[in-house]
Amino acid sequence: MTTTPETNSHIPLKVLDHTELFKDEVYTKQFETKREFENGADDAEVNRVLEWTRTWEYREKNFAREALTVNPAKACQPLGAVLAAIGFEGTLPIVHGSQGCVAYFRSHFARHFKEPVPAASTSMTEDAAVFGGINNLVESFANSTALYKPKHIAVSTTCMAEVIGEDLFAYIRTARDQEAITQEFPVSYAHTPSFVGSHLNGYDVMIKGILDMVTAGPDAKAPQTGGKPQLNIFPGFETYLGNLREYRRILELMGVAPLILGDHSDALDSPANGEYDLYPGGTKLADAATAKFSKASVVLQESTMRRTAELVRDTWKQETAVLETPIGIRGTDQFLTEIARLTGLPVPAELTVERGRLVDALADSHAYLHGKRVAIAGDPDLVVALTRFVLECGMVPVHLVSTNADSGFKARMEKVLSASKFGDAATVWPEKDLWHLRSLVFTEPVDLLIGSTYLKYISREANVPLLRVGFPIFDRHHLHRQATIGYTGGLSLLTQMVNTFLDELDRNCLPHSFDAVR
């Protein structure tokens, strides 16, 4: 009864799945009869509580909680370490601890990137919790190198390993002594406790671990760039593959030799051609080894990259520019100006034309953006950069939430907000979660939500459109392939943003206002 024959032979039967099937009367009756056994509150009570959760009174109660976290917008350290590792050639991430964690990291990234993510676990169990996981680590090296033939292993830790105090440095030496790997085989490591910080910190310390390893090796010498100045580019926990490619394109246009640390754009965007390649691309270890001798370093996620920035600035004594992520016009202006200053190279005409195109596009669209109230949630560096972008579009940021904000976040936000007259209505909410955001949106409504897939529940319930920017994005395809940085990335974001508003306008307007031209 749920199927109707179709004539087209390639679609032999129209089949209703979960999106339509359960509208059938048989099912609506089933749902009613099931309620007898559920013993839930009656409809009036459920509606009363539902409405109450949308009030100011509830908001105050919600913001008064001290211990409970509901729908946070952050993940844990070793997830970040896995992303850092796969930005380097032939690198297998191994996470020391319980094996379920690695299953989660691989699934989480696979859902976002729609790509395979190789990573192995040392599969520690109860006995390892008592006696330590040294044998697990040693055997993991022997097995993974035999099967998956990496050029480099990057080890991080789960909270289990951290709670019992595993010593990676000593264990890796033992693995060499027991000949699970050779004395020379490159292994880098980072301790990444899940109960400190977030995925961003794990990314940071794994990058630092890899740099510590490669710059101590024989390849650590000045780069051969044919006279071009080499700059280290630290993109941070970058989930837009197009951004890594855009950084490279912009810098090469300027005549810079960019050394992106690390570059997972090919590792997470390999072609479907009939063969599976475990390690497609990534920054070459020999290139990474030259990082110490680059002209300068550019850090593009300040909150994320603190430890790495310290290494470069304080230990390597290298000139280090820590910039806001270059989203939007002024963000990109600042980025290019800084590159020009560091290298003495001029900004080429091509990029000036790209800038003009983005300004032109904004001029075309500004009327539909002006004064629109917006809520943004995500990783701190992204929230800062997006806030600056919406401000230059004449929009009004209202709720700015970052669950994993660090201590510097609020000051950076205030600087960005106070630089624009559109910033007055904003409140910055460090360390708040998406259940807080729900209260904010119901009590002080907005016109647009910007953030990850997990804002979709609020979007539907509060009937506010969601522009998916950030991580994770599980429910839309290919957004991670685009660029959001630079003038071209800004154009891409602007296009999605203005069309989101125009779609809303068409969906909600009275019939006479359903204009053919917008």
Place this chain on the structure above:
Amino acid sequence: MTTTPTPPRAETEAMIAEVLSHYPAKAAKFRAKHLKANDPEGSKECEVKSNIKSRPGVMTIRGCAYAGSKGVVWGPVKDLVTISHGPVGCGQYSWATRRNYARGPWGVTNFAAMQVTTDFQEKDIVFGGDPKLAQVCDEINELFPLAKGISVQSECPIGLIGDDIEATSRAASKKLGKPVIPVRCEGFRGVSQSLGHHIANDAVRDHVLGTGGENHVSTPYDVALIGDYNIGGDVWASRRILEDMGLRIIAQWSGDGTINEMASTHLSKLNLIHCYRSMNYICTTMEERYGTPWMEFNFFGPSKIVKSMRAIAEKFDETIQAKTEAAIARYQKQFDEIIKAFRPRLEGKRVMLAVGGLRPRHTIGAYEDLGMEVIGTGYEFAHKDDYTRTYGMLKEGTVLYDDPTAFELEEFAKFLKPDLMGAGVKEKYVFHKMGIPFRQMHSWDYSGPYHGVDGFAIFARDMDIAINSPTWDLMETPWSKSGEVS
């Protein structure tokens, strides 16, 4: 359409030996016990070893006990607030990704798609997390007054730092007047999700079972539907069949389920279990405690559905049997229509599977109803009794792989060249690169339901979508065909 016959045992054994030759000696010895050429008789030499530790570094597809308890058993119970107790990650990665559909307003009476966590910080590890847990229970009660209870799902650190979540939960339960259920499902326990299922079942036994049903008026046709997690609406499609048979389903475990249903399941006359692996424990408990009989059934595909319906009806009177036969007669028309439409497009197609603890065997009949053949199958976290149930369903020589590694799945697929691979999201994109059609068989690849009569139509459609997509013909470039340019 030509079909390659399943390789005989010797050929499969040679393939296994080739794959094992890439392992270091110690790991090869362990893995050899898990990789076998099938003997339908279940002979000793073909017995697959299972439910033992994965080797480190091999890239197992397995998860952990927390995933088995929070992700499978407890998470779907919709009117409980489920706390992921410990650091933020575990709850984050398992947040609404398993597609356990549940009805009711989000965050008011339905918490299935919420990520609630104690978000442990360093101080909680150092000084213990019990005070935070107690406060979190209070705050949940304030913010979610219609929640019927709380379950505390332990992450790894809980068992390592010596927290007493039992005492804390007991105190919170008393204070709040609601069940607060501690579950010791730390991820390092056991070897896979499987122990988590068991621990979760035991927690239901100790804290929930038999505590409800005060106003329940029994009928002779009361049954409970156990081990269905309502992925993409599975349980609703299954329930529809049972209702058509004249049965009254007093409890669903645990997809779209409630604490009240679980608490009153002891009043069931017969427990019907779909996912044997994850919930056989509670069925055995109810049999021992209340004398409730239980039986396994299979609602994947026409052959198994009809067989299961008749077997269930056997346990009841003629009224039920007559209704069952009438329902089967109605369904037959639908089955015929679906098979007529899709079988010609799928006939002879060869399938490899690697799923959890049930589907590697339970879906075989559905594929066969469409003229397809399962040429390799294996479980992530099965036990011996799952393999015993599997041998007889497959031809001689079919490769069986327990807890397969990424390497093994890829190598077997290269050797066997299946027309379809069914596994999980971690595996999916590997096979896309290889040009092998793929369906996620945990989440139904965001489709479903696959259970029941309505589900079979969707199952058939989805296998057709995967296998007959024009995408796969685009892998090869026109210039590489000539062999000149790569």
